[in-house]
Amino acid sequence: MREILSAKHLCHRYADRPVLQEVSFSIKKGEIFGLLGPSGAGKTTLVKILTGQLVQTGGEAYLMGKDTRTLNGDDRRQIGVMLDDLGLYDRFSAWENLAFYARLCGVDRKTIDDLLRGCGLYEARRTPVSKLSKGMRNRLSLARALMGGAELLFLDEPTAGLDPAAAHRIQQILREEQKRGKTIFLTTHNMAEAQSLCDRVALLAEGRIAALGAPDDLCRAYDRQKKLRITLQGGEELELENGPAAAPVLGRYLEEGKIGTIHSTEPTLEDVFLELTGRRLCEE
Amino acid sequence: MRNIAAIFQKQLLDTLRNKTVLLQFVLMPVMAVLMQSTVRPEGLGENFFVILFAAIYVGMAPMTAAGAIIAEEKEKNTLRVLLLSNVRPREYLIGVGGFVWLASMAGAGVLCAVGNYTAPQRAQFLAVMAAGILASTLIGAAIGVVSGSQMAATSLTVPVMVVFSFVPMIALFNDTAAAVSRWLYSGQVSAALGRIGNGALPWEGILVMGANLLAAGLLFTAAYRRCRLS
Numbered sequence: 056m057r058e059i060l061s062a063k064h065l066c067h068r069y070a071d072r073p074v075l076q077e078v079s080f081s082i083k084k085g086e087i088f089g090l091l092g093p094s095g096a097g098k099t100t101l102v103k104i105l106t107g108q109l110v111q112t113g114g115e116a117y118l119m120g121k122d123t124r125t126l127n128g129d130d131r132r133q134i135g136v137m138l139d140d141l142g143l144y145d146r147f148s149a150w151e152n153l154a155f156y157a158r159l160c161g162v163d164r165k166t167i168d169d170l171l172r173g174c175g176l177y178e179a180r181r182t183p184v185s186k187l188s189k190g191m192r193n194r195l196s197l198a199r200a201l202m203g204g205a206e207l208l209f210l211d212e213p214t215a216g217l218d219p220a221a222a223h224r225i226q227q228i229l230r231e232e233q234k235r236g237k238t239i240f241l242t243t244h245n246m247a248e249a250q251s252l253c254d255r256v257a258l259l260a261e262g263r264i265a266a267l268g269a270p271d272d273l274c275r276a277y278d279r280q281k282k283l284r285i286t287l288q289g290g291e292e293l294e295l296e297n298g299p300a301a302a303p304v305l306g307r308y309l310e311e312g313k314i315g316t317i318h319s320t321e322p323t324l325e326d327v328f329l330e331l332t333g334r335r336l337c338e339e
Numbered sequence: 340m341r342n343i344a345a346i347f348q349k350q351l352l353d354t355l356r357n358k359t360v361l362l363q364f365v366l367m368p369v370m371a372v373l374m375q376s377t378v379r380p381e382g383l384g385e386n387f388f389v390i391l392f393a394a395i396y397v398g399m400a401p402m403t404a405a406g407a408i409i410a411e412e413k414e415k416n417t418l419r420v421l422l423l424s425n426v427r428p429r430e431y432l433i434g435v436g437g438f439v440w441l442a443s444m445a446g447a448g449v450l451c452a453v454g455n456y457t458a459p460q461r462a463q464f465l466a467v468m469a470a471g472i473l474a475s476t477l478i479g480a481a482i483g484v485v486s487g488s489q490m491a492a493t494s495l496t497v498p499v500m501v502v503f504s505f506v507p508m509i510a511l512f513n514d515t516a517a518a519v520s521r522w523l524y525s526g527q528v529s530a531a532l533g534r535i536g537n538g539a540l541p542w543e544g545i546l547v548m549g550a551n552l553l554a555a556g557l558l559f560t561a562a563y564r565r566c567r568l569s
Binding site: 140142 | 341342344345348349352353356357415416417418419420421422423424425426427
């Protein structure tokens, strides 16, 4: 598949403070790529560089084969951006917000209704943004990012602060967009979201990529315990080595129908991050 | 051009719903209508209130509106989204600045209509107002560009606006203020409006107005170069 976004030895400094150090990765078309890291890890700086808002102090970044330092209007039309501060006009209705951007993008009005329906906002299209819930505002911001038919979406914390149902609705929309061939670059604190949604993730800590890969692969790679945790029907809990030695014991319990639950002990992404960096992802 | 038109239209709709900004464009023309129709000041000229409120309006409305609009867009991050949506900074500034200038000119039109002027005098009135409003819009835009929030913009705008709006009025009663006022564009607006019907504008006034416009332009350019729209 075609490489749509890449960073090569990307560095950035604010005054004497390094914010990004030797960051390298590439993203292929149709991929959902998650950038995970605590506050201050450099996520926003990286997104700014990749979208041409900021010029890096070292290294290179390419968006659809073009150096991000030289992006022009036509290149920007290829990307849709949802910022953490949503940047919506509070005094405008949902429809008016999209209508303004539709005019800027040269998109017809039917597209606005389609987007509002797709993001579950059609019923609230006349409601001023100031009266929409946080989840609805996030969806409106996402609808705006989808407005110009961008091939690549940059989403900064798209589900931050949302209840599980609202977050699930946004994740559904993202999966639908992926099926349509869109490439999605998202930053998130939410481990469960990254694990379920992203094809690959990069764990960013203090400006460096600590690990990069498919979430399940990362978790397996850092499975130090390699155990099976079993809860029997009677409530008794057991831990067995996840290896050939466990097979007879496990087989016996299965034959006797005693097993209530059985789980392997591979770490979560949060555990992987903690092991690699000594920090938790949600630390401030 | 499409982007500029879209931003202009957006700003029109937004201003109609933003009472704080809308009030800037409406207040002085309404005051002039009320005072002109109810009070006849003896010996101060039949257009006294029109000229008084026009000078205040020129120094106040475009400056506060331009500063507030740009600073609000920066504070609420809508400007960053616009710039990421293929809107160039100059398109944004022309769209917003053009709206502020035209909305202010609509208020100037009301002030002009309230005064007792002939058709050529009305054209002269509007030409003087157009120049003053342009200078004020540029200063307001410069304040908006350097301010990170509406609060910061207000803190900067108020003292500047007070000087440009009220010095020409105080100059009517105070010689020191009059000496300062003759170097301000709002002072020259007040003087030029007062001379309408009494021959051509003096070269000195035109030069001071030109110098003020140039200074406002340079101030805006310096502010923009320093802060961009980020």
